[in-house]
Amino acid sequence: MTRTLNRLVPPLAMAASLVAALPAPASAQSTGDPAEEARIHLGPLALEPRFALRQFGVDTNVFNSADHPVKDVTASFAPGVDTWRGFGRARLSTETEVEWTYFQKAAGQRAFNTSQLAKLEFDIGRVTPFIGGGVMSMRTRPNLEIDARVRQHRTLTNAGTRVELGGRSRLDADLRR
Numbered sequence: 001m002t003r004t005l006n007r008l009v010p011p012l013a014m015a016a017s018l019v020a021a022l023p024a025p026a027s028a029q030s031t032g033d034p035a036e037e038a039r040i041h042l043g044p045l046a047l048e049p050r051f052a053l054r055q056f057g058v059d060t061n062v063f064n065s066a067d068h069p070v071k072d073v074t075a076s077f078a079p080g081v082d083t084w085r086g087f088g089r090a091r092l093s094t095e096t097e098v099e100w101t102y103f104q105k106a107a108g109q110r111a112f113n114t115s116q117l118a119k120l121e122f123d124i125g126r127v128t129p130f131i132g133g134g135v136m137s138m139r140t141r142p143n144l145e146i147d148a149r150v151r152q153h154r155t156l157t158n159a160g161t162r163v164e165l166g167g168r169s170r171l172d173a174d175l176r177r
Contacts (some may be wrong), residue, residue, distance in 0.1 A: 035084035052078040062106050064147040073104040089123045111139035126164040133157045
């Protein structure tokens with residue numbers, strides 16, 4: 001009986017793998033519009049919550065010290081929400097995020113980082129001009145040469161346009177500062 005089972009296991013495992021690899025039938029067509037595919041709709045407001053575990057592991061030298069390296073467990077959690085609200089042919093979209101950087105032993109290195117981005121688009125047929133901006137506040141190393149994690153505030157602005165060239169082609173132009 002055991003020999004029979006041992007002979008059946010490889011073919012059954014292969015058959016199960018093939019069945020698992022088969023594509024699932026599509027249940028609905030994607031519109032490509034994130035506002036329509038959002039999980040939460042409150043009247044004209046669409047919301048899409050999200051959560052990310054950006055990093056999890058061991059930092060072998062938290063303070064970048066050659067003399068006394070400090071080893072610590074670190075993780076970075078980032079909940080956020082994307083929103084969309086239409087106003088006639090215009091649409092306002094926002095991205096909000098709060099990131100928590102955690103260190104188990106080096107509590108002084110822990111930080112909350114926030115970002116708020118917004119974009120206003122104007123749908124004029126095949127052409128969609130937009131303007132946007134945002135603010136970010138984060139406590140990180142400014143670059144690879146500076147070891148201290150310092151609070152940084154950044155403002156972002158952008159403007160551009162999207163031109164639909166055909167069924168599958170489009171041209172995006174974006175200027176950022």
